[in-house]
Amino acid sequence: MFKAILIEKDEAGYRAALHDIDEVQLPEGDVTVEVAYSTLNYKDGLAITDKGPVVRKFPMVPGIDIAGVVRESRHPDYRAGDRVILNGWGVGETHWGGLAQIARLKGDWLVPLPDALTPRQAMAIGTAGYTAMLCVMALERHGVSPDKGEIVVTGAAGGVGSTAVALLSGLGYTVVAVSGRPEETDYLRVLGAAEILDRATFSEPGKPLARERWAGAVDVVGSHTLANVCAAAKYRGVVTACGLAQGMDLPASVAPFILRGVSLIGIDSVMCPRPERLEAWSRLVRDLDPAKLEAITNEIGLTDVVATAERLMAGRVRGRVIVDVNR
Structure with missing residues (x-):
């Protein structure tokens, strides 16, 4: 039993x-x-x-x-x-x-x-941290380096978001965290967020194009939030999408993609091929600060x-x- x-x-x-x-x-x-x-x-x-x-x-x-x-x-x-x-x-x-x-x-x-991790640490990372690492790897593959500009992370106080903030800041990126919980401001700054924005500014319908700001993004929210992140992406910016906390819909315009060359990259952790899984876990051992974890x-x-x-x-x-x- x-x-x-x-x-x-x-x-x-x-x-x-x-x-x-x-x-x-x-x-x-x-x-x-x-x-x-x-x-x-x-x-x-x-x-x-x-x-x-x-x-x-x-x-x-x-x-x-x-x-x-x-x-x-x-x-x-x-x-x-x-x-x-x-x-x-x-x-x-x-x-x-x-x-x-x-x-x-x-x-x-x-x-x-991995030999460097205990079972407890591996689960502290878990699917959330492994997904966050897949997002970081996708940003890197598409040429988003720290010198390109700010990276926005939505749902930043959650599992994927928290790990993404910690990973990206540790790799030298300037990270802007989006959260609906103002009481988590100090927590997000400890993880490495340079700025914290209220999710309310992202969660309502927005313009097809907004002022260019984000070189890259990790979005775990979907719906209007993802649409607004795409609308404010810089020319040739890269947005990774891995969640649906706000909804499965995407009420967006094609404008960011055809006028700014923005890339929207889907991240699937469930059926991800083994070689990419092994790479992600190897990178997590190397790039995730144990104290932040x-x-x-x-x-x-x-x-x-x-x-x-x-x-x-x-x-x-x-x-x-x-x-x-x-x-």
Whole structure:
């Protein structure tokens, strides 16, 4: 038996709660992992609170992130005792995820946990930090260097945003953080933000083109916010989009793209190919300040997950939430 958060949907309704589960119920997979830490991401919050159609099969163990040690393996790349991490691949949506003490997975979904990181640090980074690093890598690939100008980060007090601010400032970029929480100003400055702007100036319909300001952007919000970021991008600016906190719509004009040559780059962390994943984790070890990572991190136990998910969806959680699945 092992403990896990289980989401059920039946005639009695939709519910998520902590359960004791028999290992015979574990799904198919060629690697069994003893989970040390998982995380609570925005997608997990949507799944647990039923505020978005995340879960595709029931019952489901949520948790899109896993860090732990291989207990059993039939996969050629892994053996008992190996330290591994997992991000995405539909785990927590169509396959039982990491908010559990045991997980059975496909070995092809795993990557080795870098020697320089503890499982706790790896989950403090998690999908949010790994996604932020993919955004930084995309900006670099498209020629956005620190000398090109300011980088705007929306949703800056959240998991992706916090890590993006820390990464970009550490790499020498001038970072402008957008947040709807004025009480997080000091926190964002500690992470390296040079300026903090109120999200209200971005979240309403704007002009097709605004004054040129951003050399690059990391947007986790979508909708009007993403449209306004694109409208204010500099000539040949680069905007990375990786989230939908405000909405899935994009009420934008083609003007930034055809008049200023702005590039809008989609960032997908779920199905990202293995070589890019390995590069992102290598870069995170090198480029993310451990002290800033600790400042981003909040730790809870499995017993706290459901209540914390409600707070997360209400916008009352900052930074990263990691889950010690053994408490």
